[in-house]
Amino acid sequence: MLTQNAIPTGFTRRAANNLPAREQISDCSLTNSINLMGATVPYSRNAEIFGENEPADYVYKVVAGAVRTYKVLADGRRQIRAFYLPGDVFGLEANDTHTFSAEAIGDAKILVVKRSALMALATRENQVACELWSMTGQELRRVQDHILVLIKNAKERVVGFLLEMAERVPSGNHIDLPMSRQDIGDYLGLTMETVSRTLADLESGASIELASARRIVLHDRGALGRLNG
Amino acid sequence: MLTQNAIPTGFTRRAANNLPAREQISDCSLTNSINLMGATVPYSRNAEIFGENEPADYVYKVVAGAVRTYKVLADGRRQIRAFYLPGDVFGLEANDTHTFSAEAIGDAKILVVKRSALMALATRENQVACELWSMTGQELRRVQDHILVLIKNAKERVVGFLLEMAERVPSGNHIDLPMSRQDIGDYLGLTMETVSRTLADLESGASIELASARRIVLHDRGALGRLNG
DNA sequence: CGTACCATTGACGACGGTCAAAAAACGTGG
């Protein structure tokens, strides 16, 4: 859980200097701006990217690998908020402080952008301000959908998770999960034992096949969809 | 669940005409703008304010009464997303469509503002755009806190709810709940029987007192805080 | 005063958590 990768010395200045002048920006979309303004930083497995209550000085975009954001309750229970995959932006806060922590799940490459640079751009470009808002709105929807998951039973939760992952990483009929059973459990509000048992149950029902622990083949999406409540 | 109050004829035009010229706005805060630009509409008990998937043409602010926003799952289960009390703004979407439905819990008065007017104002006033974003950010935090509640046990959920309500309506040591046990259950992901039993349990532990079904006196906030996990 | 609606209480069972152990997968170094 400790920070294994610090932001490289001089990164801050470099990122600020990379801020393009207005006329350099051909497409003013937020995604493009982030790509232009950022520096790619490698994080190793389980490295902390930022912690809860830290100032939200940077915005992040997954280049390679996967990231989990989470909160830890007083008694040690961990609630995973979201998994971010390549192309996803995370750590963007409407206020100045992070409301959760973020870690690399496996080794990962993360594009890091100074938030102040984005904000400055948003002040000049209405389009960017609008996209920042929209992005927070997207995040809001994701979290709201997540709430829906948490009122379902174990089977529905696991199926919902599988379908969500299948949609986010369209790689034919199988999913390669970057995260452990424990991670999935903490995301779904279940124990890892229940996740494991539910997957075994789905396999015995011929809906899926556990090719390996981390590779799941979806055999019957229709049946899965029906199980999804 | 049917709409018992339609938005009065001519409301749309009136709201648009109320849009003040830039120099008329003394304090450009969003709250102020909403108050100036809106029209107050009465809704009766259980009246639908807007429905899921409807276009989000208006933004709402509770003047009197209380509002619940919710989703209904395919099998009829209802998930209440939030309760809104006087002063709270709801129905603000970053995108164009409502992601849930909203109903008045009891008779209520709601300030209704055209979203397009707000958006136009935001385009001219950076401050307003920033506040719109910040408001969605607030909502995001509320929903994230709600997720934390849903991984706790029944007692912790009910206690959390009581403390949240006590904080939002600071009226000494008691809470007057506008909503039914069923509403609370659907908000906490519990049945109304479990809510009722948990409240009875807390009362027998002398932490609270059920003065009436809807009025709850908090006797020992320290003990409640400890129960909150 | 009667009729809904809402809240409470009880009995019982299922689902998922807990604890423990075995099995499988993974990485490392010989």
Added chain:
DNA sequence: CCACGTTTTTTGACCGTCGTCAATGGTACG
């Protein structure tokens, strides 16, 4: 490439919490 230790996953047995179904009690409102 194999042997070994570690981590992850699976499986089993048992139990507690909360949901379900049903009956009773309370409250508000016409």
